[in-house]
Amino acid sequence: MKKSREYRIVRIRIKRTKRLPAFLTALTKSKIVLRNLTTTENEVTFHTVRKHLPTIRSLRYQYGVSFRIESLDDDQVLRKEWIVYAGLAILLAIPFLFSQWIWQVSIDNATPEQSEQLSATLQEMHLAGPFMKKDKPDDSLIRQYILSKHRDLSWVHIHRRGSKLIFEPLAAPKIENEVTNDTVKGNLIANKSGVITHFNLEKGERVVDENDAVKDGDLLVSGVLKRGEEDIVYGAEGEVYADYWIESDFSMPKKITYQTMGEKTYHFRWANEKKSENEWKVVKLPNWFSAIGEVYLQQELIEKNVILDDKSIEDIVIPLLHQKYVKELPPKTVVKREKLLNVTIDNDTVRGKVLFLVNENIAIKQAIN
Template sequence: MKNHWIEFFTGVVTVKATGKGLERFLNQLIRNHVSIWNVKKHGTQSMTFQMGLKKVNALRTIVRGSGCKLEFQRRYGAPFLYKRLIKNGGFVIGILLFLGLVFTLSNMVWGIEIKGANPATDYKIRKQLDKMDIKIGKFQFLTMELDAIQAELTNSINDITWVGVELKGTTYHFQVVEKNEPKKIKKSGPQNLIAAKKATIENYFIEEGEKNFEVHDVVKKGQLLVSGIIGKDKNTRIVAAEGKIWGETWYKSEVSIPIESTFQVFNGNEKQKHIIKVGKINISVWGFGKTKYKNYEVEENDKTLKFLKWELPIYMVNKTYREKEEVTRIYSEKEAIEKGKEMGRKEILNKIGEEGKIKEEKILRQTIKNGKVLLTIDYTTIENIAKEQPITQGDLE
């Protein structure tokens, strides 16, 4: 049986034919290639059938002289639907505007909830969100990705340890874990403080224990600095020695700096493209044409569009094209040395910790080989050399 569903787009009519010459009328339709379907007889002189709207003019020619009368009972299909839409245009436009408004509001930010933060931290988070252009009334597909928001807040606000970000409907939910002052760790038992490395004592601050050194003493690695055994004989008391002993220490660093180096950098030129994606179909909304950059990097963010609480199989795609260019950096010998000294300082400061400092630095050797400046640098530093050592039974005997 032939499928006539496609006739919906051109229009379909249901026709009732009555008269004595029905068979002759049907034969005439066939000879004139007029396609009909769903033919039903209603007695000997009546029948109904369906046909395409485009063949109605041919039907009127054929019925003349056939002895039959025609009555059009029902009309349906795209042409008739279109006429009804035109006739009820105001109502249709109202529905479309309403749906468009609901769709628009469903894809905007209408709430920001922050839990777990005190008022001061809450204020800082909201100020930072404003800087990131995440605010009420903003389109969701124009905001940052959730993981990017999380990273930005964690890095920019020192008062928080962790923040969870979730988008539910039209509301951003932030769960904050604030930093707490670390509790002082209780010592597990009696202990001494010994030298972690060879050094010359510069300064000290002892909270508990008995000092076994003097300023300017040169101490060896493992030497006892502060004893946790206080007093003698019956007046002996065992404590957990605590304190900081700063000593002058020495390091040697070898640094290599290329005089000429080539690398890729962004030059500041970028192009934005906004695309609506439905399945495999891409519809450009903003940023038409091809990208003229020869060397570039593309960052793509996809946002699912919503209707009320439902996610639609429609995505708003934001593509950012950033132009890159190759840059060759050439240091003079003096610049290379300064850069090497800077790198060496960073390396040493990482070793001696936040409380340490560089007292003096001296370049022992400086050479140029294979397009690189090679430096050997000697550092004199001040750092805390105190190291904890538990007191054992043998220490008490």
């Protein structure tokens, strides 16, 4: 049981004066027990309990002595003094204030080129240095901006660990653009339904405006110029981008294996040696050194096994589906947003449905009759 306040032990330190013996005698006559009484050249120290303090203070004024009271009770962790409360408030305030900031931003599992380019983009968004958490945009908005600036990426994982923000980019599959010699003059029509977001035209006259909803087959850009009663066919060229939703049903094993970027290491090879696998970048060195050899940066690939659960669906499954659609859709297509509709997990299979908001060039050429 804890001691009541009046029986908590205190230490009394009294400065030596001529009236000190009479003061101690008065304390004894008042039936105040003086424990652990010690004396030095400058002071006398003893232990007592708090209930005697009113009597001790009364006798102090009578005998004109001064003393200092110190708490010795182990149960009393915090004394009721303003300096204790002020120190405690500062102690609690400092970590709270620091926790309101993002102090470090890092880019993990990326090639040196990706890290450099992504760092420049984060500088543009004012996300590269210390900033307050309340000023950070929503993760979906950050991801949307990064993917629109870097068409070579299919996804960007965004993690927050305490006061550290981590970006993990995933490279999009490489698509070789087909070279066509289309010399047919025509109009641009929609090959999908969607909402127009922007134009990138070389020539032609717009028939629809931004934010207009169009359907498959609608005329988007006319390649015919009217001059009085005469129609001049000069053809329309360019791109018309629109947003539309893709609904995806997925089914995959509960246990999956994937590869991720590992540690970056520097290596040396002699001039007559062959190039190594997983070589990312050759370090620039003086020209005279190239006759001897070169230093290159290598990044290992780590294979990971994951058993999917409710928490890992959004971090693993959605990026995989995202990358699948980026591979299948035309170049310059951007998946702007995703929405997980439902997920079912049984013994060995994960099933669900996801909506993706896609921004794509929906314009195709239709010959003018």
